[in-house]
Amino acid sequence: xxxxxxxxxxxxxxxxxxxxxxxxxxxxxxxxxxxxxxxxxxxxxxxxxxxxxxxxxxxxxxxxxxxxxxxxxxxxxxxxxxxxxxxxxxxxxxxxxxxxxxxxxxxxxxxxxxxxxxx
Amino acid sequence: xxxxxxxxxxxxxxxxxxxxxxxxxxxxxxxxxxxxxxxxxxxxxxxxxxxxxxxxxxxxxxxxxxxxxxxxxxxxxxxxxxxxxxxxxxxxxxxxxxxxxxxxxxxxxxxxxxxxxxx
DNA sequence: TTCATTGTATTACTTGCATAATACAATAAT
DNA sequence: ATTATTGTATTATGCAAGTAATACAATGAA
Numbered sequence: 349x350x351x352x353x354x355x356x357x358x359x360x361x362x363x364x365x366x367x368x369x370x371x372x373x374x375x376x377x378x379x380x381x382x383x384x385x386x387x388x389x390x391x392x393x394x395x396x397x398x399x400x401x402x403x404x405x406x407x408x409x410x411x412x413x414x415x416x417x418x419x420x421x422x423x424x425x426x427x428x429x430x431x432x433x434x435x436x437x438x439x440x441x442x443x444x445x446x447x448x449x450x451x452x453x454x455x456x457x458x459x460x461x462x463x464x465x466x467x
Numbered sequence: 468x469x470x471x472x473x474x475x476x477x478x479x480x481x482x483x484x485x486x487x488x489x490x491x492x493x494x495x496x497x498x499x500x501x502x503x504x505x506x507x508x509x510x511x512x513x514x515x516x517x518x519x520x521x522x523x524x525x526x527x528x529x530x531x532x533x534x535x536x537x538x539x540x541x542x543x544x545x546x547x548x549x550x551x552x553x554x555x556x557x558x559x560x561x562x563x564x565x566x567x568x569x570x571x572x573x574x575x576x577x578x579x580x581x582x583x584x585x586x
Numbered sequence: 587t588t589c590a591t592t593g594t595a596t597t598a599c600t601t602g603c604a605t606a607a608t609a610c611a612a613t614a615a616t
Numbered sequence: 617a618t619t620a621t622t623g624t625a626t627t628a629t630g631c632a633a634g635t636a637a638t639a640c641a642a643t644g645a646a
Binding site (some may be wrong): 440459465 | 488491492552555556557559560563564566567569570571572574575577578580581582584585
């Protein structure tokens with residue numbers, strides 16, 4: 349796992365995003381144990397408290413669960429993972445459409461624009 | 468001009484974005500005088516300083532210019548406006564592709580996905 | 587000349603974030 | 617039993633960003 353941060357937004361938010369992606373892309377496999385809070389903190393070069401805060405959010409959305417004194421694990425709920433991935437995709441897509449609409453492109457124009465862009 | 472804010476990001480940043488859109492979509496016409504700092508602040512229900520900060524950013528990117536003691540005006544540089552609109556579109560598009568790539572969709576899959584989404 | 591309106595500058599307050607330093611609790615491993 | 621490792625909680629501190637309150641400066645209008 350490789351972490352990268354910008355200075356625009358809180359570190360812990362970016363940690364949540366990147367860890368979430370790690371799960372959605374199976375970098376952290378289903379049901380697998382993830383590294384300890386302290387280890388992840390070292391890896392990301394952040395304070396353990398900051399990492400803890402990020403992991404708490406992921407736990408709230410059920411992507412990970414805790415076995416006290418044993419560690420944290422990726423959920424075994426494949427459906428949940430797929431749902432979250434799908435929702436994320438939809439959210440990004442609608443957000444993108446909305447952005448483009450604001451500068452005068454409707455959905456079809458936007459799609460045409462993308463086609464052209466990758467040529 | 469109608470302003471809307473979320474609690475995620477600084478107000479002044481959102482002001483910049485929304486004012487910029489207002490110019491790109493000709494809600495504020497080319498060369499036109501825009502309302503005074505205080506009036507805009509009242510309109511958006513923010514502190515004049517917050518509005519001032521937003522306007523300063525727009526001035527830095529040359530979308531507006533100031534006639535001291537007279538007011539602020541939208542640039543008369545049509546090319547600049549078009550450039551900024553084009554860059555904004557490109558930026559949003561690449562950002563979107565990047566987001567989708569992270570969850571496993573390449574450019575072509577992404578475009579197919581959008582086609583399906585608007586059906 | 588006086589006043590109202592414009593943009594601008596200064597200063598201060600508040601809050602959120604990140605970090606730090608510890609401490610506690612539970613349990614698996616030795 | 618002891619130790620090491622796990623997650624969790626608490627408290628404090630520093631810092632930067634955002635916002636607010638106020639005052640200043642310039643100029644056109646009355």
